[in-house]
Amino acid sequence: xxxxxxxxxxxxxxxxxxxxxxxxxxxxxxxxxxxxxxxxxxxxxxxxxxxxxxxxxxxxxxxxxxxxxxxxxxxxxxxxxxxxxxxxxxxxxxxxxxxxxxxxxxxxxxxxxxxxxxxxxxxxxxxxxxxxxxxxxxxxxxxxxxxxxxxxxxxxxxxxxxxx
Numbered sequence: 001x002x003x004x005x006x007x008x009x010x011x012x013x014x015x016x017x018x019x020x021x022x023x024x025x026x027x028x029x030x031x032x033x034x035x036x037x038x039x040x041x042x043x044x045x046x047x048x049x050x051x052x053x054x055x056x057x058x059x060x061x062x063x064x065x066x067x068x069x070x071x072x073x074x075x076x077x078x079x080x081x082x083x084x085x086x087x088x089x090x091x092x093x094x095x096x097x098x099x100x101x102x103x104x105x106x107x108x109x110x111x112x113x114x115x116x117x118x119x120x121x122x123x124x125x126x127x128x129x130x131x132x133x134x135x136x137x138x139x140x141x142x143x144x145x146x147x148x149x150x151x152x153x154x155x156x157x158x159x160x161x162x163x164x
Contacts, residue, residue: 034104053144053152055097081112085124087161093148096156098132105132125156
């Protein structure tokens, strides 16, 4: 297979089996795709991030001229409940993301809880963060959230005490 654009297109939608090119290894999972890249590519992507709120996915979408994703989970059509934690409300479909030890973890608000990509659901951000890290961690400082319709992820600590 040749052509970086074609390879990335496969990763962003149609990749079903791992494959390797001269410099990259591409892998797929049912919930999130992973791309192994060399250090120079990582450094360039990182340099293009204007802030921590801009994700690597945002940079790749911009470079590939792919419009921002605004997926609405099927559960929203069934009247899914918001996830209410302490004094903060996250609407159904809000997306969560965290980076830990070189891996990116994701989740979405469904049925009044945070459901992670591995299928586990949690009532608090810290319980979800402990599930990922296997150690005590403040979930409010661990997770970033993109409220449905927003373009960027924000550390959920900044959203605390607000209804969204």
